Amino acid sequence: MKIEVMDLRFLGEREIIASYLLAGDSSAAIVETGPTTCMQNLLGGLKERGVAPEDVRQVLLTHIHLDHAGASGHLADALPNATFYVHEVGYPHLADPSKLLKSATRLYGERMEELWGEVRSVPEDRIVALKGEGEELEAAGGVLTAHDTPGHAYHHLAFHEPGSGMLFAGDVAGIRLPGMSYVRPPTPPPEVDVAAWVRSIQGIRRISPSVICPTHFGRFEDVERHLSELEQRLQDWLLFVEERLDGGSSREEIAAELKDKGDAEMLAEGSGTQDSGRYDLAGNYEMLVAGIARYVTRRQEGA
């Protein structure tokens, strides 16, 4: 099996959203579709690599957020032989995206169309719901294992390909752009659960992949360093946001402070603020603070 990263060129920018191509001898699979706005780039990427749309038999989705799975409905037509694999909790939203779109519209407002484009439903007979931990599925002449990895979203899966040692990590392994070491936790509302996320990171350590492939973006081999940085930053952000909320800061103030802190950390490792701006395309501070603030409130209400 040959594995390649396809750059979907989100908003015309390089290396923000990836789709992974798994090419076998007689069939192919992809992990993540990207949004509808990138679909022509995805289909172009397949063509460039000599993969006919009919050859794609599996589309594996880490979760149903629009930057990862938004093009699925359109691709059900464009990839006529593909079956879509998704966590069982995500399944209803793939078959009928109306609730998902309502929730996304609350976050993205009038930018919905520009960012994600039209979202269509996937016919139910084209979807396989995965029950979660340890489930195996055949793809591109190999067998991948799905791992339950909640934290960014409850219905999040990561897919492990044992031949290459790659873990297609969706958002559970954070945002990290090529050439960078900085890992930014994608923590948008509404489902962020830091405690579950930390347990998922532990779970990834047990899988012990040799390469980690976040959808934002690429492949990284310093797995343990990457995971510890993510874990520490999640804990750090949680404390930071909680403390500022208790102190009466507004979300905007917290987001500005967290950005300054993040930019300083990136500068310290030799990157510039242009890199921070590129990370924003996969998750900006206003949104990430809103997600953590929501987790903090939910936890306080639950306690």
Ligand SMILES: [Zn+2]
């Ligand atoms: Zn994402």
